[in-house]
Amino acid sequence: MIKLYGTPPTRALRAMWLLNELDLPHEIIPVDLTAGEQMTPEFLALNPGAKLPVLVDGDMVVSESAAIQLYLADKYGERFPGGGLIPDTVEDRARMYQWLFFLMTEIEAPLWRIALHSFVYETEEQSATEAALAKRDAARMIPVLEQHMQGRDYLVGDALTVADFNAAFTLDWAREEALLDDAPALSAFLDRMYARPKAPVTIAAAFAALQA
Numbered sequence: 001m002i003k004l005y006g007t008p009p010t011r012a013l014r015a016m017w018l019l020n021e022l023d024l025p026h027e028i029i030p031v032d033l034t035a036g037e038q039m040t041p042e043f044l045a046l047n048p049g050a051k052l053p054v055l056v057d058g059d060m061v062v063s064e065s066a067a068i069q070l071y072l073a074d075k076y077g078e079r080f081p082g083g084g085l086i087p088d089t090v091e092d093r094a095r096m097y098q099w100l101f102f103l104m105t106e107i108e109a110p111l112w113r114i115a116l117h118s119f120v121y122e123t124e125e126q127s128a129t130e131a132a133l134a135k136r137d138a139a140r141m142i143p144v145l146e147q148h149m150q151g152r153d154y155l156v157g158d159a160l161t162v163a164d165f166n167a168a169f170t171l172d173w174a175r176e177e178a179l180l181d182d183a184p185a186l187s188a189f190l191d192r193m194y195a196r197p198k199a200p201v202t203i204a205a206a207f208a209a210l211q212a
């Protein structure tokens with residue numbers, strides 16, 4: 001059975017969303033980052049980078065949450081009602097990759113810098129200036145996607161692709177930083193995605209569950 005290392009609210013949510021939508025039997029294996037479980041020899045053998053998530057499918061081991069999403073869609077996409085998740089044409093695949101890289105490098109990277117400088121780094125390593133610059137950088141990129149989504153239901157073409165599932169998690173994270181307050185098209189997109197019956201928990205709900 002497929003194994004996914006990582007639990008909400010980590011980026012494992014990106015992989016969980018695809019596993020759910022594709023109706024793939026899987027086992028979720030918690031890795032407690034606060035207890036340093038990512039540093040065990042067993043886990044480092046799966047991902048020498050010591051990061052979650054990691055997907056193990058038979059002999060195949062994949063890390064990097066966007067790569068896991070693409071792997072699942074590529075291998076099991078025909079299970080998705082209506083098929084697809086990866087477009088048929090070279091052009092639409094290029095558009096999907098464009099938005100995936102945009103999400104990971106232009107939106108998620110500054111979101112992660114905000115997190116690093118707000119609560120991940122040791123207090124003495126945190127910089128309010130760095131956090132503010134990162135927030136500014138993300139805020140400059142959100143309108144690019146907001147503009148693209150005017151009058152659109154999906155990021156690419158007229159069907160769901162991996163880019164939509166990546167965007168939903170990434171924009172949920174952006175919403176946590178109040179970066180969607182002036183982005184009605186992205187907020188509506190996010191609401192539509194999380195209304196899907198197989199959507200995972202939001203980041204906020206996952207944090208609330210941890211604290212309960």
Ligand SMILES: N[C@@H](CCC(=O)N[C@@H](CS)C(=O)NCC(=O)O)C(=O)O
Nearest residue numbers: 010011033050051052053064065066
């Ligand atoms: N680019 C990686 C980032 C993975 C990542 O940073 N994961 C976090 C949890 S969401 C982690 O494992 N952090 C542990 C650490 O930084 O020590 C991905 O998208 O999978």
